[in-house]
Ligand SMILES: Nc1nc2c(ncn2[C@@H]2O[C@H](COP(=O)(O)OP(=O)(O)OP(=O)(O)O)[C@@H](O)[C@H]2O)c(=O)[nH]1
């Protein structure tokens with residue numbers, strides 16, 4: 001791994017900036033502490049993080065008249081690691097701002113490696129990961145499996161969304177057959193078309209009442225889908241760029257949006273790239289859900305499921321209980337890990 005060498009002067013400057021930033025955060029936190037003590041903040045209220053920018057967050061809460069409102073909040077120094085989608089307890093100042101004082105339990109969390117390769121949470125409390133693919137660009141053989149394995153590792157339900165069905169041959173072609181196979185494994189499958197009037201009904205149904213993210217390779221139509229699902233999305237992007245002029249890095253943070261029919265979408269460039277992250281061999285094996293019945297049943301405890309006698313997985317493939325393409329895909333994903341230097 002190559003590390004960029006910094007000159008002493010650069011390093012000194014970076015450390016100085018970081019120290020100043022830490023000091024500023026400390027000052028803000030001390031002031032919040034004093035104001036809390038002085039009773040300058042209102043009572044504790046539940047809220048949901050809809051965006052985060054360093055130590056500032058947008059927290060959404062329902063006010064007395066039942067309206068949703070977003071409040072720019074600080075978080076206390078002991079509260080690191082809040083992400084979009086987190087449920088929090090916060091207290092409002094006498095203006096619109098506030099301070100977050102506690103984080104609620106997370107049902108689920110989506111993580112991504114940061115610049116140093118360390119996993120960092122990017123969104124919390126998701127119900128489902130919508131894996132989008134399309135006839136064009138055609139998904140390569142094990143792409144869907146890679147996404148599914150990555151999703152299984154989070155414990156969040158994956159949903160396969162085949163977009164651009166308007167481009168499919170009349171009887172659905174190979175891609176339809178492929179989807180039938182995933183459906184038989186128990187994965188929810190949704191067909192969609194941004195181009196066709198009625199092409200999004202099934203997707204709307206699937207999204208209603210749940211918190212979702214869209215992932216998938218470039219060009220499959222994630223932006224097109226999101227633009228159609230969030231009619232005032234364009235307006236929000238306008239508001240975002242206004243914020244970024246004030247110096248907040250809004251383009252990379254995950255944002256939570258409400259769908260008109262109920263349900264939420266969390267989106268960011270980092271989230272869309274989910275699935276291309278590193279996995280370990282164990283995660284890959286348990287990420288193939290139809291293997292579960294056979295794991296631990298091989299003759300050798302350390303069976304690598306390659307050519308060992310008495311391998312329960314190989315026997316299941318032989319009998320046709322595990323599809324040979326899924327097994328080949330499993331092998332290929334493992335091989336790609338090994339060539340990564342693992
Ligand atoms: N025929 C057809 N084309 C579509 C459909 N949905 C999107 N497209 C087209 O596919 C292309 C890519 O769509 P995007 O929405 O930019 O794809 P994306 O997944 O957001 O791509 P990235 O931003 O690169 O991640 C655009 O030219 C869209 O007009 C569809 O349902 N049918």
Ligand SMILES: [Zn+2]
Pocket residue numbers: 298303304305306308310311312313314
């Ligand atoms: Zn085995």
